[in-house]
Amino acid sequence: MKAPLYLVLATLFWSGNFVVGRAAVTSMSPLDLTYWRWTFAAVPLLLLAHFVEKPDWRAVLSRWPALLLLSALGMGAYTLLLYAALGHTSAVNASLITAANPALIVVMAIVLLGEKATRLGWLGIGLGLLGVLLVLTRGELQRVLSLSINTGELIMIGAILVWGCYTIIARKLDIPAIAATAMQVVMASLTLTPFALALDVRLPQTPAEGWSLAYIVVFPSLGAYLFWNLALKTTPPGTAGNYLNLIAVFTAIITVALGTPLTSAQIAGGVLVIAGVLLTGMKVRAKRPVAAGSSLGS
Template sequence: MVTTFFWGGTFVAGKWAVGEAPPFFVAFLRFAIASAALWTLVAWRYGGSGKRFPMPEGGPQWTGLFSLGLTGVFLYNFVFLTGLSWTSATNGSLIVAFNPLLTAVLSALWLKERIRPVQAGGFLLALIGVGVVVTRGSIAVIRSLSFNPGDLLMLGAPVAWALYTILGKKVLACFSPLVATAYASLFGTLLLLPAAALEGSLLSGVHRLSVYGWISVLQLALLGTVVGFVWWYEGVEALGASRAAVFVNLVPLFGVLLSVLILSESLEVSQLAGGILVVLGVAIGTRGGRENRDGDSG
């Protein structure tokens, strides 16, 4: 539960950080710090155990790890932080809440698995909820195509994360989650470095951040990335994947609450209605997916 609280807080921290510095600089700083912490954990875990340090062997493993950095770090944070610079943290948290179900459906299509009717129904319900949030519940927005560009960019975040998750399944056959995430963070940081440099923010960005800006970046890097990752997998190990997955539905709830409390964002009726549909659709769809897998394995 604390992990989902940290993840909900990334929307507030991201919104605050991009209010002070450009998105690529914030993303680069986030993952430079996260990479240092993650590789420290890797060195601590493997250095004292006598195990061989995890190095990729052959082109396919290097390519797989690089693809994680490209999708889950570079692309995800580009649309996530750039989107937050134009839309509210509330909208961002509700749109990205579509993430688990989109990942499940795309994974099923990618792996040629059968999608149950309950999954399809949940996906449709969540998609309608995202539509309500993006259009602010107004038909006029659809007719005039006057969408918030931040909302449209934020729609790319669940897609990028779904690709990261699907590609990660093959990588995790060779590396532990900690090692795979450390490599993904490292490659993502290397990709973000030239982007931040071209953005013209690499040197000036440090001076733009206030104390609260640095707190936001550290929240993104340490609590949202490093601690969140470690605690999440500890929770999965203790509870099992199916029970742990239920807690993901708390992320948009914490995201909205923190946005209202810290950023003083208002919660509109369309956001509340859309958020309920998204969370309900995700809960139904992911539950249907787990039942499907349980039934197949039995």
């Protein structure tokens, strides 16, 4: 019974990243948050990997070209885009767009890897797309024709496209998940350092900024990855993937608890996105077996 609890905690922590990140970007830049998030998380993640997975570090390091590419996509580009998007849209909208990620990954696998989906799977993809459009247009679908969509939500679409590429590539990586994540985080911190120095990245200046960064480092960066990968030891990846739908649910609950009501478009869009992901995830068949992808990089 521990695995379901671990999966729930992981998705809860990632949900908090949307809410806390949305508050933090009002005074800190996306580069501030991204750089310090991974810099402070690097050593603890290495220790987690070493004691939980006990990997062959020489074998891990031999895969450095793939790890560097994944670091640039998942830890660098995705995280920067996520926090940039949160500067222009709500945590709920960002999480609902992210909830369409599994369906997007299926589409990318079909296009890039030649995988196939059933008719029910395509129906799920269509429902997910409709749900995202409802969220993007605030329930006014005609806004798509005029391209009247919030800048933050367009950035968030870019973020999930990047994460889709990350996941497709990560499927081919045959090294322990926490060790792979830890090395990507270390690489992200190192490669972002010149930009951090050039752009004068700053540490938190107020208690609120400090607590926000502390949450982002401890919970979505360390705790969520630990719980997710512990759960995967006894839970099939497909089953675990369905728990990712809880991110949008938890984000909505936290947002409402903080006093911001949900709109009818957000509720309807969320239902369609989650229904679409469930249909897509349950009914996709591949030409060849595919290894489990990485956990969500929120």
